[in-house]
Amino acid sequence: MKIRRMLRIFRVSIRALKRNKMRTFLTMLGIIIGVGAVIAMVSIGAGARAGVEARFAAMGTNMLTIQSSSRGIGGVQSGAGSMPLEVELVEQIINSCPSVLYASPVYQTRVQVVYGNKNWNTSIQGVGANFPLIANWEIDLDYAGGRFFDETDVRSGAKVCVIGADISTNLFAGADPIGQTIRVKTVPFTVIGVLKAKGQSGFGSRDDIIMGPYNTVSKRLMGANAQLQSIQVSAVNEQAVDQAQQEITELIREQHKLMPGATDDFTIRNMADIATSAADATNILTILLGSIASISLLVGGIGIMNIMLVSVTERIREIGIRMALGAQEIDILVQFLFEAIVLSLIGGIAGIVLGYGVSKLLHFIPTFSTMTTIVSPTSVLLAFGFAAAVGIFFGFYPARRASRLDPIEALRYE
Amino acid sequence: MRPVLIRLEDITRTYHVGEVDVDALCGITYQVLQGDFLGIMGPSGSGKSTLMNIIGCLDRPTNGSYFLSNEEVSKFSKRQLAITRNKRIGFVFQSFNLLSRTTALENVELPLLYADIPTKEARELAYKSLELVGLKDRELRKTNQISGGEMQRVAIARALVTNPTLIMADEPTGNLDTKTSIEIMGIFASLNKEKGITVILVTHEADIAAYANRVIHIRDGVIEREDIKRDIRKISKGEVS
Structure with a gap:
């Protein structure tokens, strides 16, 4: 398809979005909140991880702690008792x-x-x-x-x-x-x-x-x-x-005169290991927060799909007219896909701003004042890419449905 | 002798409605010459709309061949059909089928978008086309702010803008009063006479069909009879071209 044709179809999509400003905004809101939540949540997780790492570095990473097993944590105590x-x-x-x-x-x-x-x-x-x-x-x-x-x-x-x-x-x-x-x-x-x-x-x-x-x-x-x-x-x-x-x-x-094969009656904890496992724990926290936030992004995507389906149904007649006048399937597909992508991309950009803002403003809320947040470029890219993918994924089905309409039936549709 | 524009050979069209096959067209063989003004008449359910859809490249026949300027359109892909509709056919519908809340100019430009005509050139062509149907200075009116007659003029301008060889008019006066109908039919007649554009008109009103120089009557999917109007001017024009 020629670039010029794409650009003009793009203008058609933009005009359709502008015609229903309220609806466009509400549909975008789903993506804005989704992307914002992902960025804010991941920034909390990343901040926690950085905090943990800094703390362990302060403790000294080549440190070992030897304890008697009687103080051991969560383990099964051997019957012989511990020294x-x-x-x-x-x-x-x-x-x-x-x-x-x-x-x-x-x-x-x-x-x-x-x-x-x-x-x-x-x-x-x-x-x-x-x-x-x-x-x-x-x-x-x-x-x-x-x-x-x-x-x-x-x-x-x-x-x-x-x-x-x-x-x-x-x-x-x-x-x-x-x-x-x-x-x-x-x-x-x-x-x-x-x-x-x-x-x-x-x-x-x-x-x-x-x-x-x-x-x-x-x-x-x-x-x-x-x-x-x-x-x-x-x-x-x-x-x-x-x-x-x-x-x-x-x-x-x-x-302690332990026989080979007998379990240790003491524990040695290695700071580096503890640091790694603590960092792993915060990684799990990040993933957990990120996934919960991703669900809202997914919901936003479903919102886009929903509104695009409504939009296609509302405009069946228009699609019929365009087809009669020579629009090919791909032209219609691109037109509706553009609408979905524009919704998700603009929503994504606004969401990045929102997420960044939230993660910075979090310090002003007393409960979160001690929390460090880090907005990493990776999380921003990831959230934005995810939003774009959501737009394409959830926009594709309605767009394809529009492009597959029979021009005769579409023209007759009331 | 004028060249043959449309050649239909034993066209059939069968619809599958549930378990039953309905034959909308059962063997239509006909020829339309370049510059003809053809009327298609028939009661509802006769198959005239189906025939119109096939000639207009919106649908393909189940069996039989359709040649448009010696190209077998019945074998075209959906994409090729779309290109054919865009470049060679102009449509005028009973219900106008204009994009709502859009200006007359934008409606007329629409086919040019799909013809890859540059924006500036498209604008000029659209202005010219609107002028041709007598809508000069109404270009920027929105389609919901103009009368039915003006809407149909916009539709004709839109059909003309790609400079097609064939205009398909499906009950173009069905939603218009008598006076406006006469004006609109006048436009078709002059386009046919002065520009040599082939016009195919579907109608069930005899006085509208009278504008055509040949009329075929469809009933139960076959051509029942054909009337050829002895119009001196038509014949002489036919000989000239």
Whole structure:
């Protein structure tokens, strides 16, 4: 077909759409909402994914967590019971696992903290001096003289601690906490540093924490039955994470005298794996949100088909006239197909604007204010392409029906 | 001698209505010369509309051959039929069949869209055609703002705009009063006489059929009889052309 002919038929289609402005707008609305919903929903999913990735990157991707199976998550416990982890294991891991760079015990307990007339309920972690290197914590140098506790503090069981940014805000309210004494479960601890803020995680703020030397925390705060919560280990580099995991597994199995074939009575979680599975989970979220939104796009497409069928029926006579005057089947097909495509394309463009707007305006709604949204070019292209496909798919049947009309019957149609 | 424009050889047309076959045309053999003004008469159900549809390339015969300018149209594809209708045939209908809420000019331009005539040229041709039927200065009226007689003039202008060899008029005065009917028939007669366009007119009114120089009467799918008008001017014109 000649381009000129196409262009003129295109003008005929546009004129038909203009003649029924209200109907055209309402039909487009289905596509506008569909495309808008897809873009907005996918932007929420993509934002969540980026957030999760950033969070895990902040935690350190070459980190491994060793826990006793009694704390294991969701698994079937072996009847033999499980061995608690001993603090001596930390030393052994460092000595006999070449792929391990640092290892630190982690004791954790919830405590009430008092400073002056202020009270705060939080958790305290008893860790080694190298813990910041394992878990990517930094000391906030805005506070002069701030530092993390060192090996000497750990060995001597010094009553010193570093506090998270949330504690600093809540107990000291802007005043310099360095050198101040806080009471943790009645035990006085001297604040020697403030941790740099890490922000929200999925489980609340990660800055609502106090860290102290593990000797001090386990003996002073947890008593004789203090149990090691976990051992945090960092591999020499990201590639060595699997190797480190294997070495530690062998070491602990030997220690616990497990027979070959017996299940581990401990678990080692690998940060990189957790990060990947969390990212996968957000991908599923994105797909889920996207598919729900796609349904509205599909409904919009059905709306187009519906209105095109009505339009064809209304204009049977016109089709008959055009055919008698020499319109070929393809001319009629193209004319009606153009109408459907124009509906879906203009709807698609408006939908992109709407979706973009919604994803940006979401921050102004209090419930969603913490949510990050990312409108990716891929999602825009995808939604637009999908809208165009919907137009062609749902426009084709009515258009074909129009083009297949018998001119004689069409001319006689009342 | 004028050349043969239409040759119908034993045309039959059978419709399948449910289980029953209905023969609308049962063996029509006829010839129309270039420049003829042919009237087709017959009661309703006689098959005259079917014959008109076949001659107008809107339908194909079940059996038999139809030659238009020596081309066997009965073997044409749908697409070829559409092109033939566009380039060689002009239609005028009883109910005008103009596009509603569209200007006279746009209606007349319509066939040229499907003939791939450039927009500017199409506009000129449409103006000329409207002038020919006496609608100069009414080009931009919408079709729902003009009288029946004017509507039929627009339809004739539209039929003429592609410069066809054949005009098919199906009861063109059926919706018009007597005075307007005479005007419209005058246009057909002059197109036939002055431009040599072949006109085929379907009607059931004898005084309208009287404008034709030959009239065939159809009944039950066959040609019952043929009247040839002894019109001196016609015959002399026939000899001249």
